[in-house]
Amino acid sequence: xxxxEEAHAxxxxxxxxxSRGLGxxxxxxxxxxxxxxxxxxxxxxxxxxxxxxxxxxxxxxxLDVTDADAARKAVDAALDRFGRIDVLVNNAxxxxxxxxxxxxxxDFRAQFETNFWGVYHVTxxxxxxxxxxxxxxxxxxxxxxxxxxxxxxxxSYQAAKFAVDGFTRSLAAExxxxxxxFMVVEPSGFATDWAGSSMTVHAIPEAYDETVGAMNRRVxxxxxxxxxxxxxxxxxxxxxxxxxxxxxxxxxxxxAVTMALExxxxxxxxxxxxxxxxRSADFAEPFPVELPPA
Ligand SMILES: NC(=O)c1ccc[n+]([C@@H]2O[C@H](COP(=O)([O-])OP(=O)(O)OC[C@H]3O[C@@H](n4cnc5c(N)ncnc54)[C@H](OP(=O)(O)O)[C@@H]3O)[C@@H](O)[C@H]2O)c1
Numbered sequence: 037x038x039x040x041e042e043a044h045a046x047x048x049x050x051x052x053x054x055s056r057g058l059g060x061x062x063x064x065x066x067x068x069x070x071x072x073x074x075x076x077x078x079x080x081x082x083x084x085x086x087x088x089x090x091x092x093x094x095x096x097x098x099l100d101v102t103d104a105d106a107a108r109k110a111v112d113a114a115l116d117r118f119g120r121i122d123v124l125v126n127n128a129x130x131x132x133x134x135x136x137x138x139x140x141x142x143d144f145r146a147q148f149e150t151n152f153w154g155v156y157h158v159t160x161x162x163x164x165x166x167x168x169x170x171x172x173x174x175x176x177x178x179x180x181x182x183x184x185x186x187x188x189x190x191x192s193y194q195a196a197k198f199a200v201d202g203f204t205r206s207l208a209a210e211x212x213x214x215x216x217x218f219m220v221v222e223p224s225g226f227a228t229d230w231a232g233s234s235m236t237v238h239a240i241p242e243a244y245d246e247t248v249g250a251m252n253r254r255v256x257x258x259x260x261x262x263x264x265x266x267x268x269x270x271x272x273x274x275x276x277x278x279x280x281x282x283x284x285x286x287x288x289x290x291x292a293v294t295m296a297l298e299x300x301x302x303x304x305x306x307x308x309x310x311x312x313x314x315r316s317a318d319f320a321e322p323f324p325v326e327l328p329p330a
Contacts, residue, residue, distance in 0.1 A: 048118045050074040053128030057228030065270035074114040101128045101154030107161040124162045125175040126155040131193035134238035135248045144192040151196035167214040180222045180292035184299040189248035219282040224291035226264030231255045264289040
């Protein structure tokens, strides 16, 4: 197939967390682009009705991403219908708010089950197919918080997003010879239910009001009017995936790109300020070296 034919050929998408928000927008955008979609959701009934008009081009399947067996079954069902998976989108995710000190261990762990282990289960289930195909794109929905971090109150969520990034970098290196591509998407605030009905806010003790409390108030305000448009995000992801090459990371939103650039500059400045000290830890380097002024 020529490159032009390939760019026009319909791709098969497999999307997690398709019931609403960014996942739902992606399903719509991929179908609008003429592609075929396996839309998965924990409660698929309403989605199946909504996508009914697309006939055989959309397959709706039940999938809670915390269930590895269900992930394998969903991938098998997708292959039964379409014979291939070209684009896997690990989109399902959520955050709850609590200081670490008073976090409920089960709740902290449950967020990891979806935000990290869900990505692991579904990616692992789809990987043999992509390896056999000699092609495939895996789109991991992280967050700008999974690059910059540091938001009080959502430590489990952000740690899991960092884990997704680390996992994806290793996996990309492992599977590069098979033609599998990975793109980590890093949005800032988008107008979805992420900071609304999807988020449980646990008790915030007085001592944490100026950190976790303040963050929570900021998030509540932005939940009403987040700057990011999910339809634009979905359109950008679909167009990017159709491109010959995808970036390893795709920031989405003004805040995302502003925060990431500021963070990178800070990282370079800090590493440079400490460079001589860092080098001095090796046997062959001059030692001791004076620490930079405090
Ligand atoms: N919106 C933002 O501001 C923002 C910013 C940065 C990153 N993100 C990331 O973007 C992705 C999509 O979030 P969103 O903004 O679209 O939020 P959303 O509107 O709350 O939608 C979240 C979706 O994830 C699904 N989900 C949650 N746990 C699941 C599980 N265990 N198995 C399967 N599906 C599950 C939900 O399904 P149910 O309907 O069954 O609950 C829902 O479809 C997430 O990974 C999120 O972390 C969002």
